[in-house]
Structure formats: structure tokens, C-alpha cells
Amino acid sequence: MSYRLDYLDQLESEAIHILREVAGQFERPALLFSGGKDSITLVHLALKAFRPGKFPFPLVHVDTGHNFPEALEFRDKLVEQLGEKLIVRNVEDTMRKRHLAEPKGKFASRNSLQTYTLLDVIEEFQFDACIGGGRRDEEKARAKERIFSVRDEFGQWNPKLQRPELWTIYNGRIDKGENVRAFPISNWTELDIWNYIRREKIDLPSIYFAHEREVLEHEGQLVATSRFIQLDPSDKVSVKRVRYRTVGDMTCTAAVESSATGIDAIINEITATKTSERGETRIDDRVSEAAMEDRKKNGYF
Amino acid sequence: MDLLRFITAGSVDDGKSTLIGRLLYDSKNIMIDQLEAIGRQSKNREDGEIDLALLTDGLRAEREQGITIDVAYKYFSTPKRKFIIADAPGHIQYTRNMVTGASNSDLVIILVDARHGVVEQTRRHSIIASLLNIPHVVVAINKMDLVGYSRNVYNDIVIDYAEVAKTLGLSDVTYIPISALNGANIVDRSEELSWYDGGSLLEILENVEVQNSVNLTDARFYVQYVIRPQVEELHDYRGYAGKILSGTYRKGDKITVLPSGLESTIASIEIAGKEVEEAFAQQSIILHLKDDIDISRGDLIALSGSQPQVEQDLEALLCWMGNKPLVIGNRYLLQIHSRLVKAVVKDIDYRLDVNTLQKEPSPTMIGLNDIVKISLKTASPVPFDSYNKLRTTGGAILIDETSNVTVGACMIQ
Numbered sequence: 102m103s104y105r106l107d108y109l110d111q112l113e114s115e116a117i118h119i120l121r122e123v124a125g126q127f128e129r130p131a132l133l134f135s136g137g138k139d140s141i142t143l144v145h146l147a148l149k150a151f152r153p154g155k156f157p158f159p160l161v162h163v164d165t166g167h168n169f170p171e172a173l174e175f176r177d178k179l180v181e182q183l184g185e186k187l188i189v190r191n192v193e194d195t196m197r198k199r200h201l202a203e204p205k206g207k208f209a210s211r212n213s214l215q216t217y218t219l220l221d222v223i224e225e226f227q228f229d230a231c232i233g234g235g236r237r238d239e240e241k242a243r244a245k246e247r248i249f250s251v252r253d254e255f256g257q258w259n260p261k262l263q264r265p266e267l268w269t270i271y272n273g274r275i276d277k278g279e280n281v282r283a284f285p286i287s288n289w290t291e292l293d294i295w296n297y298i299r300r301e302k303i304d305l306p307s308i309y310f311a312h313e314r315e316v317l318e319h320e321g322q323l324v325a326t327s328r329f330i331q332l333d334p335s336d337k338v339s340v341k342r343v344r345y346r347t348v349g350d351m352t353c354t355a356a357v358e359s360s361a362t363g364i365d366a367i368i369n370e371i372t373a374t375k376t377s378e379r380g381e382t383r384i385d386d387r388v389s390e391a392a393m394e395d396r397k398k399n400g401y402f
Numbered sequence: 403m404d405l406l407r408f409i410t411a412g413s414v415d416d417g418k419s420t421l422i423g424r425l426l427y428d429s430k431n432i433m434i435d436q437l438e439a440i441g442r443q444s445k446n447r448e449d450g451e452i453d454l455a456l457l458t459d460g461l462r463a464e465r466e467q468g469i470t471i472d473v474a475y476k477y478f479s480t481p482k483r484k485f486i487i488a489d490a491p492g493h494i495q496y497t498r499n500m501v502t503g504a505s506n507s508d509l510v511i512i513l514v515d516a517r518h519g520v521v522e523q524t525r526r527h528s529i530i531a532s533l534l535n536i537p538h539v540v541v542a543i544n545k546m547d548l549v550g551y552s553r554n555v556y557n558d559i560v561i562d563y564a565e566v567a568k569t570l571g572l573s574d575v576t577y578i579p580i581s582a583l584n585g586a587n588i589v590d591r592s593e594e595l596s597w598y599d600g601g602s603l604l605e606i607l608e609n610v611e612v613q614n615s616v617n618l619t620d621a622r623f624y625v626q627y628v629i630r631p632q633v634e635e636l637h638d639y640r641g642y643a644g645k646i647l648s649g650t651y652r653k654g655d656k657i658t659v660l661p662s663g664l665e666s667t668i669a670s671i672e673i674a675g676k677e678v679e680e681a682f683a684q685q686s687i688i689l690h691l692k693d694d695i696d697i698s699r700g701d702l703i704a705l706s707g708s709q710p711q712v713e714q715d716l717e718a719l720l721c722w723m724g725n726k727p728l729v730i731g732n733r734y735l736l737q738i739h740s741r742l743v744k745a746v747v748k749d750i751d752y753r754l755d756v757n758t759l760q761k762e763p764s765p766t767m768i769g770l771n772d773i774v775k776i777s778l779k780t781a782s783p784v785p786f787d788s789y790n791k792l793r794t795t796g797g798a799i800l801i802d803e804t805s806n807v808t809v810g811a812c813m814i815q
């Protein structure tokens with residue numbers, strides 16, 4: 102018998118270990134589910150960590166109202182198959198309740214408003230730990246994130262006060278009102294995720310695969326036309342064959358031109374690409390050099 | 403394809419950031435948009451070259467407040483291996499940062515400036531590497547371009563470092579001359595260094611044997627979580643979920659639960675819903691036992707033939723990471739994997755000078771970055787192995803009960 106573990110097996114085992122640490126250390130954890138490939142992978146890992154038992158946490162989706170319909174359909178189908186609990190909270194409700202202003206502009210994104218809803222749902226259910234699908238290779242603020250990351254009462258991340266994380270020992274002790282964000286796939290790269298999805302034959306929403314879509318070209322990025330986006334007369338709109346490399350809101354996620362209809366083709370394209378995942382597909386990170394750092398400090402996961 | 407976790411030890415002055423930038427760039431793990439971003443930041447430079455060191459640049463909070471966050475992680479891969487780099491910033495808090503990054507590393511790259519040779523900092527990094535028991539050491543003699551790629555300079559440094567390695571008992575040391583700035587011997591071998599007959603740094607990283615640092619003889623498994631589905635058809639199901647830290651477990655093996663000492667036999671082993679005959683180190687599994695005995699999170703399941711020590715009085719080398727001083731008689735929490743116990747620091751034997759290895763007996767003020775030998779008394783027995791024998795069950799953290807902050811890293815003796 103060979104006692105060697107392939108790198109994907111090591112990453113998988115590490116993620117399962119972290120999920121079980123969350124279950125063992127916290128009273129009311131939750132798994133933040135966005136409908137994207139990273140959180141779908143997390144759900145798959147949770148199955149491996151806890152079946153035949155139930156998940157020791159509900160899935161929580163913060164719905165901005167700007168989601169791709171395909172992602173929402175997929176979410177509901179997946180939850181039904183799993184037989185696990187899903188909590189959905191809408192950013193629109195938070196906006197009404199808290200009299201928040203609707204963001205303006207061409208690509209008016211509710212991305213930053215999600216944080217309000219997230220902090221509200223944490224308080225409503227008294228969650229003490231939220232599992233997220235953040236990866237350190239995504240962005241440089243994420244590269245410095247701990248696997249167990251403590252947030253204060255205001256949900257804020259304080260980069261100065263991070264706890265040293267040694268060996269595979271995770272210190273999840275917190276005071277009342279604080280919570281921990283736990284990141285089981287911290288050490289996975291985009292390509293690791295895709296290779297794992299291929300190996301495990303994990304289902305994904307259809308928008309990850311090449312399809313025809315009406316898009317608008319904006320500063321080199323392709324944004325799907327939808328009722329959430331203002332079209333100007335000068336806009337160049339055309340139908341292109343595209344797929345999504347990440348799935349966020351329709352207002353802040355760009356598509357890439359692609360003819361890849363299967364996982365192998367996608368992996369080939371990603372291996373060959375010269376642009377990073379966030380650089381190619383996220384409109385929200387372009388605002389400033391430190392966009393992610395600022396959002397995280399304010400409670401974003 | 404396997405996985406290597408390594409740490410780079412050195413400061414900006416040694417060219418550490420340039421080295422990491424170069425590894426990522428030359429192995430084609432940098433994307434155009436990332437390169438453009440650092441290109442914009444490099445514009446102010448007079449020579450117009452892109453500054454690869456900026457790839458490891460920190461957050462705005464770090465730049466503005468002059469602080470550094472302990473460790474940043476970087477990822478790259480080649481067809482042979484996936485690599486995780488723990489990039490620990492140098493300067494003031496270096497001991498704490500390097501200890502943190504080293505705790506999960508299988509290899510350390512110690513950077514030496516060819517112009518300066520083995521200096522105090524080199525010794526410090528090597529001492530920490532030996533305390534943390536990192537299996538492989540690569541001494542990268544950098545800035546060879548500034549000494550005319552001289553073979554003699556390189557040889558002298560190798561002779562000097564061999565003394566350090568001997569004193570510390572470092573057994574696996576590889577030497578390599580490089581120029582991170584020019585990319586010499588990083589990914590591709592270099593013409594200027596044709597007198598050097600070893601592989602490039604990347605070849606060394608790709609070929610170092612990682613498997614031999616995995617212990618397959620002493621079976622250790624800490625229970626993280628007990629799985630008990632509350633449904634009729636599975637009402638007898640009781641699975642102990644955890645990760646095998648070392649050794650192997652087979653169906654039918656006799657086991658001992660620690661610290662209770664209760665014994666049983668493995669009825670079955672599950673990995674992700676599938677039953678297996680045998681499981682081994684680093685796998686996350688579910689164990690089922692023949693007998694219904696009292697086991698909960700924090701218990702260690704060992705094979706009856708090879709048990710760890712179980713004690714309440716522990717001796718440890720402690721790296722202090724708290725901003726407040728360590729006080730004899732203070733109570734802390736000791737966490738070793740899933741086991742959490744109250745502990746009192748009974749005595750501080752000596753402070754270890756990380757530059758000289760000298761022991762200062764009975765020190766009074768213990769502050770951030772100090773490494774001390776301590777005696778601990780725990781409220782209940784703790785199963786462990788000596789850190790030098792097993793890194794996985796010999797490492798533990800100390801937590802301040804009042805602030806919940808991790809204040810120390812213990813290497814149990």
C-alpha cells in the first residue's frame with residue numbers, strides 16, 4: 102500500500118479537518134453559501150466531513166437581488182437534494198428596514214451593502230462562526246487572512262490583531278459578540294478548485310460553461326446586460342459566447358469569451374490564461390488598489 | 403503531484419521578496435494584471451525595471467502604519483508539485499513570525515548575502531529552523547552577481563555555514579549560489595554559475611523528498627467531533643471524526659484511548675462515506691470502535707502498542723508571542739489539537755539567546771519574541787510526544803484566558 106497523498110487529497114483532508122474544528126469549537130456556526138463554485142465545493146467537503154450525520158450548521162445565503170437566476174435555481178435544487186437547512190436573507194429587506202440608499206451609477210452594485218445583511222443575519226441567529234469560501238490566492242488582503250479569523254462586534258477584521266496560527270491548531274476562542282470567519286479552502290488556488298471539481302464530478306450552475314449571452318463591452322470587460330445595468334446609447338452590445346469564471350452579482354461580475362462547454366476545456370483555458378481570476382472577472386476590485394482590504398475591514402467576508 | 407510547504411527566511415535586504423517574486427515570475431505563475439499592478443507601482447524607479455519584490459508587498463494598513471502581519475501565503479505550482487510559501491516578514495517581530503511560518507513548513511530557504519556571508523541573522527534563522535525541527539534546509543547564497551559569481555566566495559560561506567549546521571545538528575542541508583535579481587539559478591541554471599553542479603533552486607524544491615518527514619510508525623489521532631446521526635435507521639451509529647496525525651490504523655487494530663486508558667478494537671474506518679481497510683497519516687477519517695466506551699472531543703486514540711506520554715507536568719521550549727510579558731504563576735489555556743486544558747507556568751528555567759544559543763538562567767522579564775524553557779502544570783493529563791520525535795503531537799499553543807489571544811508556541815520536550 103502506498104502511503105502517499107496526492108496534493109488534492111491533502112487539501113481535501115485539511116479542509117475537512119478545518120470544518121470539523123468549526124463544528125467542534127463553536128455552538129452556532131453557519132456556512133455562507135453564495136452559489137459560486139467555491140461555496141459549492143465547501144458543501145461537497147462538508148458532506149465528506151459530516152455524513153451520514155447532518156451538517157452541524159445551516160447554509161446562509163445573503164441575496165443581493167442581483168444574482169444570476171441560474172445560480173439561484175442551482176442553489177434551491179442543491180439544498181433540496183442535500184436535505185439541509187437554508188437561510189436566505191435579502192439585501193433589499195435590509196435596505197428598506199435600515200433606509201439604506203440604493204447605489205447609483207452604471208453598474209450600481211449592492212456588493213458593499215451585503216455586509217449589512219450579513220451582520221444582521223449573524224446577530225439574528227447569534228452565529229459565532231461563519232464558514233466562507235475565501236481563498237488566499239484570490240487577492241493580497243486575503244493572502245494574509247488566517248484560517249480562523251476573529252471579527253469584532255462590528256464584524257471588522259483588524260489586520261493588526263490577527264492571532265498567530267501555528268501547526269494545525271486553531272484557536273477559536275472568542276468573547277460574546279465577536280465571531281470567527283473560518284476559511285477551509287484558504288490554501289486552494291483557482292486551478293485546485295477546478296481540478297477538484299473535475300475529480301469529484303461536482304455539479305455547477307450552467308453559467309460556468311460556455312453559452313450565448315448578450316453582453317456589453319466595458320473597459321475590456323464583458324458584462325451581461327440585465328435590468329440591473331443602465332445602458333447608454335453609446336454602449337456596444339452584442340451576443341457573444343461566454344462563460345463565467347466567478348459568480349457574483351450580475352452587476353459586478355464579468356464574463357470571459359469562451360467556447361469551453363466542459364470541465365476539461367475550462368481547465369485548459371484557465372491553465373493558459375494570462376489574467377488572474379479577480380482581475381478578469383471582478384468589476385468591484387478595480388475601484389482601488391486596496392478595495393478588498395477595505396471591504397474586509399468593514400465586515401465583508 | 404504532491405505538495406511542499408516551505409518558508410523563506412531573510413529580510414528585504416537579503417533579497418527575500420525579490421527571490422519569491424522571481425520564483426513566481428520565472429515559473430510563470432504571475433498573471434498579466436498582477437504584473438501591470440506592480441508595473442504601475444514601479445514607475446517611480448529610475449531604472450524603469452519592474453520591481454519583483456512588490457509582488458509580496460503588503461496591505462495599505464501595513465504601509466501606512468509601519469506594521470507587518472505575521473505571515474502571508476503565496477502559491478505556485480509546476481507540473482511536478484504544488485508549493486505553498488509562508489512569507490514571514492523580517493524586522494522586529496521576526497522570531498514570532500518565523501516560528502509561525504516554520505511550524506507548518508517542510509523546508510526552509512535561508513538566504514545569505516554573498517557579500518556578508520554567515521552573519522548573526524543567519525544563525526538566528528538557523529536556530530529557529532532547528533528548534534521547529536524543519537526537515538530540510540536550503541542555504542541560498544544570494545547576490546552572487548555582486549561578488550563576480552565567485553566560486554571562492556561561495557565555498558568559504560559553505561564552510562562557515564557547515565559549522566553552524568553541525569552545532570545545531572541540522573542533518574539535511576543543501577547549498578546553492580543564486581542571484582534573485584538576475585534570475586540566476588532560480589528556475590533555470592545559470593551560465594555564470596556553471597561551476598556549480600547542483601540543480602536550480604526550483605529543481606531542488608521540486609525534488610526534495612517530502613514523504614520521509616511523515617511518521618508512519620506512531621499512530622496518533624485526536625478526536626475532533628463525534629458523529630451521531632439522530633435518525634432511526636442509524637441510531638447505533640457512533641463515529642469518531644478526526645485527522646490521523648501520524649502512523650497508520652487498520653481495521654481490527656487494538657487501540658487505547660488517552661488520557662482515560664480505555665481500550666477497544668477498531669471495528670471499521672470510513673473515509674468520506676467509503677469503508678477502507680487501512681488509513682494513514684494526514685487523512686481525515688471516521689473511526690468506529692467495537693465497544694461503546696466514553697470518548698469525546700480532545701481524546702487521543704493511539705494504537706495500544708505505541709502510546710504517547712500522558713502527563714500533567716510538562717517541560718517545553720516556549721516562544722512567547724504575547725504583547726504582555728509572561729508571568730510565572732499565571733494561568734493559561736494549553737491547546738494541543740482538539741484538547742484544551744488549563745495550565746499554570748510553574749517555572750522558567752532559562753532564556754535561549756537565538757543569536758548565540760546561550761542559556762541565560764532564571765530570567766526575569768519575558769517578553770515578545772523571547773524563547774524560554776518552561777515547566778507547565780496542567781489541570782488534567784495531556785497525551786503528547788516529544789516535539790523532536792513527533793512535530794504533530796509535540797506542538798501546542800498557549801492562550802491567554804482573559805483576552806483569548808494566542809500568546810505562545812510550545813515545543814514539548
